[in-house]
Amino acid sequence: MKLLVPIKRVIDYNVKPRVKADGSGVDLANVKMSMNPFDEIAVEEALRLREKGVASEVVVVSIGPAKAQETLRTGLAMGADRAILIQTDDEVEPLGVAKLLAKVQEEEQAGLIILGKQAIDDDSNQTGQMLAALLGRPQGTFASKVEVSGDAVAVTREVDGGLETVSLTLPAIVTTDLRLNEPRYASLPNIMKAKSKPLATKTPADYGVDVSPRLATLKVVEPPKRSAGVKVADVDELVAKLKAMGVAA
């Protein structure tokens, strides 16, 4: 079985984003970019399934600028077998990404597509769900455990107040939550090896997909600065203050 893992190049999670002066978006000039953390978890899960003998090949795919090659090379250095870059300098919304991934899946016929539950730049949490709908295949979102047996995959999902386990018939779509696994670091020899692994470059036009935006960003603002707190002497003073604020009865 083949596994397809879509990975997005996003602003590194350690970087504090700066909003552009005109409020049109986040300033990405000279900012460190990395693989979306939930996608690292997706790559790790795919590699573990291959190591268990459940899968034979792990293919990483990214939609983004030429520099997204670096992200794909990171996936290859972690252990993926080959990569596909769908190159575009335009911002592609989740629907466009899902349409492109559906076309890739038509060609690749993967048994399982493992995505992150959300990209930490746009926080959309849409692509996996849209892809499942476009392909007419089952989805297991927010996965904290993934077990393949025969032609089904059992996905344990993190839901409000507990865990839910669902069984999906393959081919299926899974999106990863934080507790699924702890991704490995790429070793230096594997980083070297990754340089010679296959990376195919395509464009959205190659797949005949219209990725023009369906929505316009009106304004981006920084979160309001937090005002300084006050120290209270004891619990009585804290309760009195909370009562005064109407928080406690």
Ligand code: AMP
């Ligand atoms: P989102 O719906 O934008 O929050 O993204 C959810 C997941 O879809 C991500 O964690 C990735 O696995 C995948 N994804 C989103 N955008 C891209 C992209 N441009 N290239 C590859 N994968 C993507």
